[in-house]
Amino acid sequence: MTATSVEKVNGTPVASHAEPRFDPVALAEAEAIRKRADAEAEALRIEAEGKAEAEKIKAAEEARKQKIANDKAEARAREEQAAREARIAESNRKRAAEERAQREEVEEAERDKQAEQKSQQQVADAEDSWRFFAVAFAVMCGVVALPVQMAAFWNDKAPWMISAPFMLEGAAWVVLRGATAAVAAHRPHWHFRLIAWLLAFVAAGVNLWHGLAAFDPATAIGTAVASIAGPGVWDLHEHGRIRKRDGKQTRRERKAAENGAKRLAAEKAADEARRKAEKEAADKAAAETAKRLAETRAKEFPKVWEHALKLAADLGETRVTEAIWKRAKLDVDGALPGESAEVFRMRNAAEARVEAARQKKPVNTVSKTMNAQRANQMPRAQRGPARKPPARRRGDTPKYVGAARKQAAITAKNAATGDAN
Numbered sequence: 001m002t003a004t005s006v007e008k009v010n011g012t013p014v015a016s017h018a019e020p021r022f023d024p025v026a027l028a029e030a031e032a033i034r035k036r037a038d039a040e041a042e043a044l045r046i047e048a049e050g051k052a053e054a055e056k057i058k059a060a061e062e063a064r065k066q067k068i069a070n071d072k073a074e075a076r077a078r079e080e081q082a083a084r085e086a087r088i089a090e091s092n093r094k095r096a097a098e099e100r101a102q103r104e105e106v107e108e109a110e111r112d113k114q115a116e117q118k119s120q121q122q123v124a125d126a127e128d129s130w131r132f133f134a135v136a137f138a139v140m141c142g143v144v145a146l147p148v149q150m151a152a153f154w155n156d157k158a159p160w161m162i163s164a165p166f167m168l169e170g171a172a173w174v175v176l177r178g179a180t181a182a183v184a185a186h187r188p189h190w191h192f193r194l195i196a197w198l199l200a201f202v203a204a205g206v207n208l209w210h211g212l213a214a215f216d217p218a219t220a221i222g223t224a225v226a227s228i229a230g231p232g233v234w235d236l237h238e239h240g241r242i243r244k245r246d247g248k249q250t251r252r253e254r255k256a257a258e259n260g261a262k263r264l265a266a267e268k269a270a271d272e273a274r275r276k277a278e279k280e281a282a283d284k285a286a287a288e289t290a291k292r293l294a295e296t297r298a299k300e301f302p303k304v305w306e307h308a309l310k311l312a313a314d315l316g317e318t319r320v321t322e323a324i325w326k327r328a329k330l331d332v333d334g335a336l337p338g339e340s341a342e343v344f345r346m347r348n349a350a351e352a353r354v355e356a357a358r359q360k361k362p363v364n365t366v367s368k369t370m371n372a373q374r375a376n377q378m379p380r381a382q383r384g385p386a387r388k389p390p391a392r393r394r395g396d397t398p399k400y401v402g403a404a405r406k407q408a409a410i411t412a413k414n415a416a417t418g419d420a421n
Contacts, residue, residue, distance in 0.1 A: 127241075134237040141230030142169050145207055148223040152210035168206070172199040172231045180238060193238075196231055203227035294320065304332045 149165030179192035204227040211220025297320075298305040308320045308328035317324060326337055333340045 130237060130240075134233050137233050138173075138230035141226040141233075144226040145169070145203060145223045145230070148207045148211050148215070148219065149203060149227075151214060152206050165203070165206075168199060168203040169227075169230075172196045172203070173234075175199065176231060176234055176238070179235075183238065183241065193235055196235065200228050200231040290319075297325070301329075301332075304328050307332050 146165050146169065149168065150162055153161040153164040155161050173196075175192050175196040179189045179196065182189035182192055204224040207223035207227050208220045211217070211223055294305075297308075304325075305320075305328075308325050311324050311328055311331075312318070312320050315324065320328075329335065329337050335341070335343075
């Protein structure tokens with residue numbers, strides 16, 4: 001600091017400067033201020049560096065988290081893409097399998113159809129062949145049988161009788177054609193076939209008689225067989241066609257059907273036996289369960305069980321049913337099965353404990369009186385058998401304080417006003 005003095009020169013005051021002086025207190029304060037400023041600057045610098053470092057760490061952490069998130073998102077995207085490609089491949093595989101299965105099904109159906117057509121064609125060819133050979137055989141038999149019959153009916157005086165063999169053979173065939181028409185029209189055909197066989201046997205008899213008389217036995221027997229064989233073979237053809245039309249089974253088919261029916265009957269009998277055994281086992285288990293239940297009820301509820309037995313006998317029941325037990329429980333305990341006075345008390349006590357736990361207070365603080373704030377004002381009665389009621393004496397009850405007496409008066413007045421209203 002610099003000291004300034006005032007001097008007078010020629011009567012005029014003149015300021016003069018003295019040597020500077022230092023104030024230690026001011027210097028100490030200045031030094032303290034400077035140090036405090038340096039400390040604050042250093043603190044701000046450290047704080048700024050800390051914030052910058054925290055921001056840097058936070059940025060690095062955010063970058064790391066972002067990288068992890070990006071890696072996860074990329075991995076998830078790769079997984080989703082792989083799953084999508086797998087689903088597409090699976091869908092393509094299923095579609096290809098379905099198309100292949102459809103093609104195989106169509107091919108199998110086509111093969112079955114071709115096989116069925118081939119089988120039907122074979123059957124039709126066999127039937128046509130059978131029909132052709134049957135007709136050819138019948139014609140051949142007619143060719144063999146007719147000459148002997150013609151010789152038998154030949155008469156110089158009646159040459160027209162030569163047509164009798166044609167009549168016999170033709171009549172048989174005409175009747176067989178009538179049987180064919182009856183079969184096609186789903187009409188009775190047995191009488192046509194019977195007449196055809198009678199005519200065939202007549203022709204065979206003529207051939208046998210005339211053959212033995214005019215020729216040798218071989219000729220007679222051969223022509224007789226030919227007269228029967230021709231219509232017989234054709235009737236066999238018609239018989240097979242009739243059975244096929246009516247759907248009649250062969251002996252093998254009937255045998256297989258009988259075996260199948262026997263097998264089904266055996267399976268049905270076995271199933272019925274199994275069901276019967278299961279029912280018996282279930283009934284036995286139910287009876288044992290009912291017995292154990294009856295024993296338990298008789299042991300745990302003897303009074304109710306005794307009353308239930310009386311009710312069952314009175315109502316004409318052979319056992320204690322659930323309805324009878326319910327009624328007996330109501331009669332004895334006054335409650336339904338599963339409930340009783342003890343159960344109600346236990347439930348009420350449990351509910352009281354739960355309510356006390358919810359209100360965070362002990363259960364024993366709950367008063368059993370009508371008003372927990374009311375105090376006994378009378379002395380205790382004498383112990384043992386009561387001889388007489390306690391007598392009220394002066395001084396038994398401590399006097400209320402003034403505020404209590406005022407409050408009691410106000411309460412009584414309010415009560416009286418409420419009763420009047």
